Amino acid sequence: MRLKIIAGNWKMNKTNAEAVELTRVLVDLVGDREHPRVVICPPFTALSEVARTLTGSKIHLGAQNVYSEESGAFTGEISPAMLLTSGVSYVILGHSERREYFAESDQMVNAKVKMALQAGLLPIVCVGERLKEREAGLTEVVVGEQIDGSLAGLTEEQIAKTVIAYEPVWAIGTGKTATPEMAQDVHAFIRNRLKSRHGAVADEVTIQYGGSMKPDNASGLLSQPDIDGGLIGGASLKAEQFAKIVDSV
Numbered sequence: 001m002r003l004k005i006i007a008g009n010w011k012m013n014k015t016n017a018e019a020v021e022l023t024r025v026l027v028d029l030v031g032d033r034e035h036p037r038v039v040i041c042p043p044f045t046a047l048s049e050v051a052r053t054l055t056g057s058k059i060h061l062g063a064q065n066v067y068s069e070e071s072g073a074f075t076g077e078i079s080p081a082m083l084l085t086s087g088v089s090y091v092i093l094g095h096s097e098r099r100e101y102f103a104e105s106d107q108m109v110n111a112k113v114k115m116a117l118q119a120g121l122l123p124i125v126c127v128g129e130r131l132k133e134r135e136a137g138l139t140e141v142v143v144g145e146q147i148d149g150s151l152a153g154l155t156e157e158q159i160a161k162t163v164i165a166y167e168p169v170w171a172i173g174t175g176k177t178a179t180p181e182m183a184q185d186v187h188a189f190i191r192n193r194l195k196s197r198h199g200a201v202a203d204e205v206t207i208q209y210g211g212s213m214k215p216d217n218a219s220g221l222l223s224q225p226d227i228d229g230g231l232i233g234g235a236s237l238k239a240e241q242f243a244k245i246v247d248s249v
Contacts, residue, residue, distance in 0.1 A: 106149025
C-alpha cells in the first residue's frame with residue numbers, strides 16, 4: 001500500500017509562541033499516529049521550537065521552501081543543511097503561491113527538488129492549473145508540463161522518495177473544491193504521466209490533494225483510488241479541524 005500523508009502548510013502564519021501552542025495541541029490529538037503519516041510545515045522562524053515540541057511524537061516536521069544551493073551569498077534564502085539541523089524531514093516545493101508571487105519556474109523547482117533529495121530531504125512537489133486553464137481544457141497540458149519539468153532528470157529511486165501534491169489553483173483559499181471525481185481524474189492522469197516517464201515506480205508515489213480539503217469533504221476525496229492524502233492549508237491552522245482530516249484517512 002502507498003504511504004498516506006496528511007501535511008499541514010501553515011504558510012505565513014503563527015509566531016513562535018503560537019506555533020508551539022498549536023503543535024502541543026496537535027501532539028495531544030494526533031501525535032501517536034503512524035498511519036496516516038502526519039507532517040506539519042510551520043514558517044522557518046518556528047522550525048526549531050516546533051521540532052523540540054514534537055519530541056517523542058510521531059509527527060514529522062516539514063518546511064515550506066528551500067534554496068537550490070548548499071550555501072553562499074544568497075541573502076534571505078535557506079539551505080537544506082539549515083533545515084536538516086532544525087529537525088526537518090519534508091519540504092514543500094513549487095507551491096502555486098511560490099510559482100505565482102515569486103515567479104518560480106519548473107526549472108527552478110527542479111533544481112530545488114534535486115538539491116533537497118541530495119541532502120536527504122523528502123520533497124512535496126506541487127502542481128496544478130489555474131481556473132482559466134481548466135476552463136480552456138488545458139488541465140492535463142499544464143499539469144503534465146509541470147510534472148515533466150519539476151521532476152526532470154530524477155532517478156527511479158528519487159521518484160520513489162518524492163511526494164506529489166495536486167493543488168488546483170482555483171480551489172486554494174477560495175472555498176471552492178474539486179469534486180472527488182474531478183480530483184481523481186487528475187490524480188490518475190498524474191500517476192499515468194509518472195508511469196510513462198519513470199516506469200512502475202509511479203505506483204509507489206504518494207499523490208496528495210491540495211485544494212481546500214476540510215473535514216466535511218476529506219472522506220470523499222480520500223476514498224478515491226489515486227488520492228493518497230492531503231496538503232492542507234487553512235484547516236491546518238485549527239488543530240481540531242486538522243485532526244478530523246487525519247481521522248478521515
